[in-house]
Amino acid sequence: MATALLRETSPPRILLVENDRVFLRTLELVLKEAGFDVLAVPDYIQALKHLDSGERIDVLLTDIVMPDRVNGLALARMARMRHPGLGVIYLTAYDIPGADDEALGQILRKPVDSDQLLRAIRQELDNIHTSRGTHSPGKP
Numbered sequence: 001m002a003t004a005l006l007r008e009t010s011p012p013r014i015l016l017v018e019n020d021r022v023f024l025r026t027l028e029l030v031l032k033e034a035g036f037d038v039l040a041v042p043d044y045i046q047a048l049k050h051l052d053s054g055e056r057i058d059v060l061l062t063d064i065v066m067p068d069r070v071n072g073l074a075l076a077r078m079a080r081m082r083h084p085g086l087g088v089i090y091l092t093a094y095d096i097p098g099a100d101d102e103a104l105g106q107i108l109r110k111p112v113d114s115d116q117l118l119r120a121i122r123q124e125l126d127n128i129h130t131s132r133g134t135h136s137p138g139k140p
Contacts, residue, residue, distance in 0.1 A: 012125055013037040013055075017047045017062040017075065018091070023110075027061070030114050036121070044070040044078075051082045059087035059124050064107070065094055076104045085131070087124035 014036050018024040021042060028040040039057070041047050043066065050057065060079050062072035070078075076088045088105030091112060099107060106120050 010056075011035050011037045012058040012121075013039065014121065015047060015050055015057045015060050015062075015079075016040045017042075017044065017060070017066070017072065019043060019063060019066045027117075030117065031061075031121075034118050043068065044075045047075060048078065051079050057083060057086060058128065059089060059121055061089045061091065061121070064090050064092040064096060064099060073099065073102050080104060085128060087121075087128045089120050089124055 014031055016024065016027055016031065016038055018027060018040075019042050024040050024042060028038050031038045039050050041050065045068075047060075047062070060076060062075055064072035066072060066075075072090055072092075076090070079086055079088070088103075090099075090103055090105060090107045091110055092099070092107060093110040105124060108117060108120055
């Protein structure tokens with residue numbers, strides 16, 4: 001019961017994946033200032049470690065174009081296999097053919113406005129909680 005109460009009162013947790021470290025830190029600060037609990041990582045390998053750890057993650061916020069073999073679209077598919085109810089939001093500065101068809105969530109264009117980003121996250125959290133039939137925990 002205490003764990004359930006803690007989850008209801010703890011802020012939503014965002015797993016932020018962005019290979020540009022300056023943009024990663026900027027987004028992390030914006031999200032923390034808005035009241036979110038943020039796990040900020042620069043690549044899919046560290047993101048998968050968090051996803052496999054069993055810790056609660058409410059929304060994956062990921063860049064689509066990243067170095068190495070795994071892009072944000074593939075990362076989101078792997079994340080959803082591990083956490084079926086996970087919310088997903090993508091960021092990109094590029095026009096990517098077919099991305100809209102493959103995406104599991106909203107695609108936001110960089111540079112993204114802070115208000116637009118926060119609205120997208122709140123909308124995703126609302127969608128998650130509506131589909132689960134629960135209320136939003138600690139909605140900032």
